[in-house]
Amino acid sequence: MTTISRTPAPRRIDWGSPFVYFVALVCVAVTIAPVVYLILGGFRTTGQINADPSAWPDPWVIDNYVSVLVSSNFWVQLTNSTITAFVTTAGVILLGVMAAFVIARYSFRGRDALFTLFTAGLLFPLTVAVVPLFTMIKGLGLLGELGGIIIPQVAFALPTTIIILVPFLRAIPVELEDAATIDGAGRFGFFWRIVLPLAGPGLVTVGVLAFVASWNAYLLPLLILGDPSSATLPLGTQAFATQYSSDTAKVMAFTTISMIPALVFFTLAQRRIVSGLTGAVKG
Amino acid sequence: MSFSTTMTAGSATTLADPARPRPRQRRVNWKSVAMIWGFAAPALIVYVTFVIVPVGLAAVYSFFNWNGLGPLDRFIGIDNYVRALSDPTFLKAIGNNLAIVALSLLIQGPVAIGIALLLNRPLKGRALVRTLIFVPYVLSEVVAALAFKLILQPSGPLDALLESVGLGGVTQLWLADQNVVFWTLFFVLSWKYLGFAILLMLAGLQGVPDELFEAAAIDGASWWSIQRYITLPLLGPTIRIWAFLSMIGSLQLFDMVWVLTGGGPVNATVTMATYMMQYGFQRSQLGFGSAVAVILFLISLVFALVYQRFVLRRDFAGSVTRGA
Numbered sequence: 001m002t003t004i005s006r007t008p009a010p011r012r013i014d015w016g017s018p019f020v021y022f023v024a025l026v027c028v029a030v031t032i033a034p035v036v037y038l039i040l041g042g043f044r045t046t047g048q049i050n051a052d053p054s055a056w057p058d059p060w061v062i063d064n065y066v067s068v069l070v071s072s073n074f075w076v077q078l079t080n081s082t083i084t085a086f087v088t089t090a091g092v093i094l095l096g097v098m099a100a101f102v103i104a105r106y107s108f109r110g111r112d113a114l115f116t117l118f119t120a121g122l123l124f125p126l127t128v129a130v131v132p133l134f135t136m137i138k139g140l141g142l143l144g145e146l147g148g149i150i151i152p153q154v155a156f157a158l159p160t161t162i163i164i165l166v167p168f169l170r171a172i173p174v175e176l177e178d179a180a181t182i183d184g185a186g187r188f189g190f191f192w193r194i195v196l197p198l199a200g201p202g203l204v205t206v207g208v209l210a211f212v213a214s215w216n217a218y219l220l221p222l223l224i225l226g227d228p229s230s231a232t233l234p235l236g237t238q239a240f241a242t243q244y245s246s247d248t249a250k251v252m253a254f255t256t257i258s259m260i261p262a263l264v265f266f267t268l269a270q271r272r273i274v275s276g277l278t279g280a281v282k283g
Numbered sequence: 284m285s286f287s288t289t290m291t292a293g294s295a296t297t298l299a300d301p302a303r304p305r306p307r308q309r310r311v312n313w314k315s316v317a318m319i320w321g322f323a324a325p326a327l328i329v330y331v332t333f334v335i336v337p338v339g340l341a342a343v344y345s346f347f348n349w350n351g352l353g354p355l356d357r358f359i360g361i362d363n364y365v366r367a368l369s370d371p372t373f374l375k376a377i378g379n380n381l382a383i384v385a386l387s388l389l390i391q392g393p394v395a396i397g398i399a400l401l402l403n404r405p406l407k408g409r410a411l412v413r414t415l416i417f418v419p420y421v422l423s424e425v426v427a428a429l430a431f432k433l434i435l436q437p438s439g440p441l442d443a444l445l446e447s448v449g450l451g452g453v454t455q456l457w458l459a460d461q462n463v464v465f466w467t468l469f470f471v472l473s474w475k476y477l478g479f480a481i482l483l484m485l486a487g488l489q490g491v492p493d494e495l496f497e498a499a500a501i502d503g504a505s506w507w508s509i510q511r512y513i514t515l516p517l518l519g520p521t522i523r524i525w526a527f528l529s530m531i532g533s534l535q536l537f538d539m540v541w542v543l544t545g546g547g548p549v550n551a552t553v554t555m556a557t558y559m560m561q562y563g564f565q566r567s568q569l570g571f572g573s574a575v576a577v578i579l580f581l582i583s584l585v586f587a588l589v590y591q592r593f594v595l596r597r598d599f600a601g602s603v604t605r606g607a
Contacts, residue, residue: 020401024412027398030474031416034430037440041433054443099326102319114323121334122528123583125535127556128576129337131344131351131569136337155333158326160528167520187318205486216423218538234425238542241429248433255426262421267414 035259042253049248064253073228074254077236078261080225081215084146084153084232088214089207091154096161096206097169097199101191103162104169105177115166121159126152126219134223148224149232153214161206168202169195215262233258338580344573351569363574372550373575376558377582383469383554384533384586388526391473395480396522400510402481403488413485420478428542431471432458458544461551468552472539476532480525487521488514523594530590534583555579 041049042064043057068074102108103115126133133152142148172195180190196203221232228239237258241251345364348357367373402413419427434441435457442454457467491514499509515522537556540546546553546561553561555575563572 020404020406023398023401024406024408028412028415031478032418034427034434034474035418035422037434038430052443053438054440054447095326095329098322102322106315106319108316108319114327117335118326118330121330122531123580123587124334124338125537125556125579127535127537127559128341128580129334131564131573132337132340133333135340136333151329152333155329158330158334162326163524187315212421215421216425218423218425218542234423237423237429238425251429252433255429259422259426262423263418265421 038252039256041249042256044249046247046249061249064250065257067250068254068257073236074257076229077231077233078258080146080231081233082261084150084217085211085214087146087150088153088157089211091150092157092161092210093203093207095154096158096165097196097203099158100162100165100169101195104166105172115162118159118162121156122163124156126156130219130223133220137224142224144225144227144230146225149217149220150214152220153210153217157210157213160209164206164209165199165202168199172198211265212262341573341576344570345577346574347570348568349570350567352567359570363571364578366571367575367578372553372562373555373558375550376546376553376555379465379552380534380536380554380582382465383472383536384530386469387472387476387529387533391477391480391529392522392526394473395477395484395525396515396518398477399481399484399488400514403485413481416481417478419475420482422475424475424538425542427471427475428539431474432543435467459548461547461549464544464548464551468540468543471543472536475539476529480529483521483525484518487518490521491517527587527590527594530586531583534579534586555582 040057043060043062044055045061045063048055048058099114099118103111103118137143137148137152140148142151176194176198177190180194185193216234217232218234218238221235225231225235228236231239237255240254244250244254344355346358346360347355348359348362349355398416402409402416406412422430433439437456437459441457442451445451445454455463458464495513495517496509499513504512535556536554537560540552540554540557541560544552546557556579559572559575559579563569563575
């Protein structure tokens, strides 16, 4: 490869146009206004909210948040959601990257059929399969158990995961595989030492998708877990909103707190996505 | 060759990929075959057992009159299908799903691309803006629906806001007026899912190497022509992935509608999935509900097959490199 002397390129154009900032500002405002409203609403009393739905908290009250944070149901649901989301994510990534790896990089009998089979999974919403699933989970004795939602969630997240990962893994240059082979790495060595690190950004992307899908899942937990004391957060939030439907402020506090963990996780993961793809090979 | 370039060029959802035919020995290498299926087997087993088999069972149930409890012995042929397709409410549901597909592609897509292009530019506080824009996507549909139920209620904060800026005449019964509620639903859906589209587009944009922009800028190309002739074509595969996911998601829409409107009022926001829940499962007509599920699946399948043909043709035409 020839060496191209790279003069520091002039920063292409001066982008500081006010229009960009204006659009960004509008987007952000529309996006977070409902969330901010929820958060602030949690600091008011239902009486304040009924008197003027769009005013600031006056005075600020923290009773709603405190009452949520001392309720045992909330902590049980938080734990359930966390365990479910992490185990689901780990399962999807592990199974997904293994299958995507062979689909992406080896030609073998049945490869296209295998990929088509997984792709077809995009067409099956959980709703189509939910009643037979319920019967199966019951038969396995997993009714009321987190395992009863984790396994189907892994299964239903596999199509998206594999579809996203296959092009990612295929894009790893053949030269790297050849180099690894010359250096004495077998296929497993290539998979562990080259593919997994390089696929990092792709794994983060599918991991975030699986995590968020699991964290937000509603229908399956509703059927499998049922009762609020063994529920996940969305289920618990909905139950809470129904139970305290007259106490708007309390509902707002509960929904606010229930969305914090996902926001924190996503903020952390998002940095890796953004700093993403240009890393290993290019640098 | 940079990793990111290849990533973009290769990231179309093509099934038959001639991208990298690797020379292999003709002789079957059993060790290699064992390794390949050893890697694929765990995913395949879980997927077949918990996705394919239940879907297959749903197809079986659809030919029976079954309440979910007794034995599966009242075979009634295609009666469930006939009943669904002759019900005006179900036809309305199909129409609503198709309308959401069209609106998503025509409105959400361009908006997401535009925002992603802007956010990909140097911008003070860009990381913060990006993070905030993704916020709705990480909220559960339950939370989003509950929040908007509070915000959109009559004399709620939205109405108060509109009145305070002199637009009191615009206020509607956002969730109760059957002529308005569909648009309300579409707005809330867009609020929820634009972040996902932008996430995908930005990831795609990162795959476009800076050198291309620099070269184009040196050649005197304007910002608009850089977007039109370099970014958009290179973003093509990402856009096509998003469009596919968006279409399928719109056809399968359930959670948001179920919590926000329950399909009402007067079936104004009914979708195929909420119809299935309401008229199948909640009334213990699991055979009928399964028939609705199968119809939903078949409609999705037609969309997917047509789209695959379209995608394949475009990718074979070399659109990635030529921008045609």
